[in-house]
Amino acid sequence: MANNTSVSPISPISPVMATYGRFPVTLVKGKGSYVWDDQGIKYLDFTSGIATCNLGHVPDVVKAKLEEQLQSLWHCSNLYHIPNQQELAGLLTENSCGAQVFFCNSGAEANEAAIKLARRYAQKIKGTDSFEVVTFQQSFHGRTLATLSATGQEKIQQGFAPLVKGFSYFPFNDIDALNQLDVIKPAAVLLELVQGEGGVIPADTEWVKKLAAICEEKDILLMVDEIQTGIGRTGSLFAYQQYGIEPDVISIAKGLGSGFPIGAIIAKEKAAKAFEPGTHGSTFGGNPLATAAGVATISHIVESDLLNQVNEISIYLDQQLEQLKEKYTFIKNIRGKGLLKGLVMDTDVLNIVKKAIEKQLLILTAGPNVVRILPPLTVTKEEINEFILKLEETFQSIEKGE
Ligand SMILES: Cc1ncc(COP(=O)(O)O)c(C=O)c1O
Numbered sequence: 001m002a003n004n005t006s007v008s009p010i011s012p013i014s015p016v017m018a019t020y021g022r023f024p025v026t027l028v029k030g031k032g033s034y035v036w037d038d039q040g041i042k043y044l045d046f047t048s049g050i051a052t053c054n055l056g057h058v059p060d061v062v063k064a065k066l067e068e069q070l071q072s073l074w075h076c077s078n079l080y081h082i083p084n085q086q087e088l089a090g091l092l093t094e095n096s097c098g099a100q101v102f103f104c105n106s107g108a109e110a111n112e113a114a115i116k117l118a119r120r121y122a123q124k125i126k127g128t129d130s131f132e133v134v135t136f137q138q139s140f141h142g143r144t145l146a147t148l149s150a151t152g153q154e155k156i157q158q159g160f161a162p163l164v165k166g167f168s169y170f171p172f173n174d175i176d177a178l179n180q181l182d183v184i185k186p187a188a189v190l191l192e193l194v195q196g197e198g199g200v201i202p203a204d205t206e207w208v209k210k211l212a213a214i215c216e217e218k219d220i221l222l223m224v225d226e227i228q229t230g231i232g233r234t235g236s237l238f239a240y241q242q243y244g245i246e247p248d249v250i251s252i253a254k255g256l257g258s259g260f261p262i263g264a265i266i267a268k269e270k271a272a273k274a275f276e277p278g279t280h281g282s283t284f285g286g287n288p289l290a291t292a293a294g295v296a297t298i299s300h301i302v303e304s305d306l307l308n309q310v311n312e313i314s315i316y317l318d319q320q321l322e323q324l325k326e327k328y329t330f331i332k333n334i335r336g337k338g339l340l341k342g343l344v345m346d347t348d349v350l351n352i353v354k355k356a357i358e359k360q361l362l363i364l365t366a367g368p369n370v371v372r373i374l375p376p377l378t379v380t381k382e383e384i385n386e387f388i389l390k391l392e393e394t395f396q397s398i399e400k401g402e
Helices: 061-071 083-094 107-125 143-151 176-184 206-220 288-303 305-327 349-358 381-399
Strands: 027-031 036-037 043-044 100-104 133-134 167-170 189-190 221-225 251-252 263-267 333-338 340-346 370-373
Touching: 043 189, 061 288, 083 100, 083 263, 083 340, 083 370, 100 107, 107 189, 107 221, 107 251, 107 263, 133 263, 167 176, 176 206, 189 206, 206 340, 288 305, 305 333, 305 340, 349 370, 349 381
Parallel strands: 133 167, 133 189, 189 221, 221 251
Antiparallel strands: 027 036, 036 043, 100 263, 251 263, 333 340, 340 370
């Protein structure tokens, strides 16, 4: 078939499957906190590709490292040593409580690896027949069969029965419910420290500490899904570092490659040794290009003053949002950590996101009633002022019923 008949601009059927409800915008360029569409219209991007472009769009440090790697080797299999992989694993373990890293390509794959590691740890290291992983209501852990089964939201699971067995969904932030851990005796617990997709809900410190203490006492692996909260998003490299705990497994992706696809789990030695040669793998996982992006991203974050800046600027963002809340009664609450913020609304949030696009502002929803705000970690005060102005214009046009 000739090329021009396969993709017709007037065809009602797109050649891309309809797994996403897309906004009517085609983005073709990005730099820092801004993106441009195919008509040349500039948007302030407070989504960061859903917590992925944490250093802003096309950051110079990552671009330079990728360009250098493009000249030498794009891909080789994991049957050989890959220097960028070694370097990135070193950076991640030096800057976390973990000892070893497994590389993959996405968040869902990172959680798949964590779930597999938990089962092998329970069965091969502890010598039990345990396989259960406790997760939490409203959680989100990915779209593969195992990770959607781990996810505590029915809407993500509908139509995919039978689910992968071995998940129990506990109520989030509920101290009393933790007593049930002794009954289930799971292999692991998997949690987000701020539930992102579920509505930007931070975990309570006291609850997390109690959970960590039970896991330690019962030798249950404590696994944190830092796919959205990691890579500086909440003001520390990983969110767990603000909770006074040391997880056994940390899953990461999104911001790790600044937009280049890469995922990973970082595990403490006791858990990591459950994976031996032949037990898990990925063709692309940790390939030279992906890990070049990771090395440039993580070295920049740990060597620069960026995390201090995130902590300062997020206080400024909070103050500005609080002022908005006083003005607009449909903002019920502001929650989140660092530069992962949610505005709990009693009005249609999808409409807000759509109207914001008309004001050249990109923001997100998180569940039915939360507007999610994810500026890049490099955001400036001036850009936050611009954001507040555009958000106010959006609110005003909604109030006027436009
Ligand atoms: C907390 C969390 N876990 C897992 C995932 C899945 O990541 P990916 O889309 O890269 O598979 C996401 C994605 O939004 C996430 O926010």
